[in-house]
Amino acid sequence: MRRIFLGLCMLFGCADTTPSPQDTDDGDDTSGTTDASTTGSTSSPVETSSADETSADEGSTGGDATQDPYVVGSRLEPILHRNADGDEILAAWHDPELGVDCSFAQTAGGSACVPSTSWSEGFADADCITPAGYWSGCGDIPEYARTSFATCGPVGVHRRGAPLAQVYRRDANGFCVEQMDVEGFEIEPVDDTALVTASRSVQAADEQLGYWRYVADDGSAESSGPIRLEDEQTCEPVRFGDDAACLANESVAVTAGFLHQDAACSGDDVAYGTVSDGCRPPEFARDFEGNRRTVTEALDVANVWFGSGPEGCTPLSEVGVSYEVYAHQPFQLGDAPSLDLQAIGEGRLQLQQPVSADGSNIGRPHYLWLDTELGFECGRIDDTNGEQRCAPYRFATTSHYEDPACEQPLLSEAEATAGTWRTVVDYSGSCERHLRGVAEVGDLYEGTAYRRTSEGGCEEAPAPSFELRTLDVRPPSELAVLEEVRP
Numbered sequence: 001m002r003r004i005f006l007g008l009c010m011l012f013g014c015a016d017t018t019p020s021p022q023d024t025d026d027g028d029d030t031s032g033t034t035d036a037s038t039t040g041s042t043s044s045p046v047e048t049s050s051a052d053e054t055s056a057d058e059g060s061t062g063g064d065a066t067q068d069p070y071v072v073g074s075r076l077e078p079i080l081h082r083n084a085d086g087d088e089i090l091a092a093w094h095d096p097e098l099g100v101d102c103s104f105a106q107t108a109g110g111s112a113c114v115p116s117t118s119w120s121e122g123f124a125d126a127d128c129i130t131p132a133g134y135w136s137g138c139g140d141i142p143e144y145a146r147t148s149f150a151t152c153g154p155v156g157v158h159r160r161g162a163p164l165a166q167v168y169r170r171d172a173n174g175f176c177v178e179q180m181d182v183e184g185f186e187i188e189p190v191d192d193t194a195l196v197t198a199s200r201s202v203q204a205a206d207e208q209l210g211y212w213r214y215v216a217d218d219g220s221a222e223s224s225g226p227i228r229l230e231d232e233q234t235c236e237p238v239r240f241g242d243d244a245a246c247l248a249n250e251s252v253a254v255t256a257g258f259l260h261q262d263a264a265c266s267g268d269d270v271a272y273g274t275v276s277d278g279c280r281p282p283e284f285a286r287d288f289e290g291n292r293r294t295v296t297e298a299l300d301v302a303n304v305w306f307g308s309g310p311e312g313c314t315p316l317s318e319v320g321v322s323y324e325v326y327a328h329q330p331f332q333l334g335d336a337p338s339l340d341l342q343a344i345g346e347g348r349l350q351l352q353q354p355v356s357a358d359g360s361n362i363g364r365p366h367y368l369w370l371d372t373e374l375g376f377e378c379g380r381i382d383d384t385n386g387e388q389r390c391a392p393y394r395f396a397t398t399s400h401y402e403d404p405a406c407e408q409p410l411l412s413e414a415e416a417t418a419g420t421w422r423t424v425v426d427y428s429g430s431c432e433r434h435l436r437g438v439a440e441v442g443d444l445y446e447g448t449a450y451r452r453t454s455e456g457g458c459e460e461a462p463a464p465s466f467e468l469r470t471l472d473v474r475p476p477s478e479l480a481v482l483e484e485v486r487p
Contacts, residue, residue: 211224371480390482
């Protein structure tokens with residue numbers, strides 16, 4: 001499920017809250033990149049589980065689908081994630097006829113393996129009427145991409161057409177504006193007949209949870225989940241201490257002290273986000289420490305205020321953004337269906353298998369890897385040296401440093417929690433990324449802070465208006481190996 005709250009953070013100055021991936025069968029925007037970084041892999045998650053359809057014998061990894069994660073057909077080729085002990089999981093499919101990685105999702109015509117990469121949605125005219133695409137990611141622009149950016153509804157697939165000298169988009173207030181510094185192009189709809197289509201059925205594991213079973217027209221098959229049976233919504237397995245629950249519709253975020261239900265701007269009790277027409281309302285939110293919250297009710301924007309104190313408290317309706325707002329409370333077990341997460345393997349990097357109350361497998365999301373040595377969940381990322389590692393899902397926001405050479409980063413993140421982990425990445429240019437390593441969040445930093453200049457130097461920074469914390473950075477070589485095996 002796509003978290004759509006970055007615009008408000010850019011306006012209000014919130015910290016980065018990169019969440020762990022969450023699957024949706026109704027469309028997952030991968031934001032113009034095919035890089036398998038800490039968001040998991042080149043696609044929305046696809047999982048393994050039990051099922052009773054085994055319509056293709058070619059490429060099958062065995063007989064019983066409870067033990068077999070997938071079945072290979074005549075066209076789709078599996079993309080696997082494999083740890084150093086040889087444990088592996090289906091991460092996505094590759095469609096050689098279209099030259100794209102893909103995952104199963106709902107289209108207007110049913111189910112199909114749709115491209116994993118998304119373009120940004122734009123328009124070819126200044127009135128924002130004629131659909132177009134634009135690309136602000138790194139690398140070559142893909143020829144095919146999914147083009148559904150809502151958190152629900154069918155996924156469309158388009159092919160890249162002629163380039164455009166100028167492309168437009170709608171801003172947060174609904175105005176049609178020029179989109180600068182991107183490559184725009186016309187887009188052509190792709191019919192499902194060009195894709196690998198599939199049938200989809202619901203398989204129950206217990207009274208509350210189950211999974212999707214996809215059987216493709218080329219003979220490929222896989223199971224995807226877990227799903228909540230009462231409304232057939234994909235949910236995300238989340239651990240709460242020794243317990244776990246399956247959370248659905250987590251499409252909003254909790255601000256770090258910016259939105260309030262009182263004119264004095266006290267507390268931190270409002271979640272916010274953008275929910276497309278026809279989508280189910282959000283059920284859960286996440287705060288800036290990564291803690292889950294349960295959404296209790298929708299709020300009238302006229303009764304919400306923005307600010308960090310009484311002197312700067314402003315009605316949100318006067319700020320000029322179009323966001324939906326919700327009240328929330330701490331998550332309690334029982335707010336979502338319970339399940340168990342059982343470790344697979346005995347090595348350092350283990351896969352967590354979601355299991356229902358009666359012991360049935362209910363899906364195996366490829367992003368549920370657990371580094372038992374460092375104690376965090378992780379996803380595949382490319383090391384600077386070309387090696388592949390399993391890194392924490394949350395990036396460190398590192399705009400400040402504690403030394404005059406700007407070598408030792410500080411965490412520039414509101415309300416971070418000591419002892420949590422971040423992936424530390426440096427950028428030189430918009431597309432040149434250097435994986436510095438992994439870091440444990442430390443104590444508050446109260447010394448002199450430095451920042452990099454636009455010329456590449458390092459200077460003393462003004463006192464920031466947000467908290468800085470130390471980071472105990474470890475090199476990428478200390479991360480567990482997680483290899484992507486491609487056809």
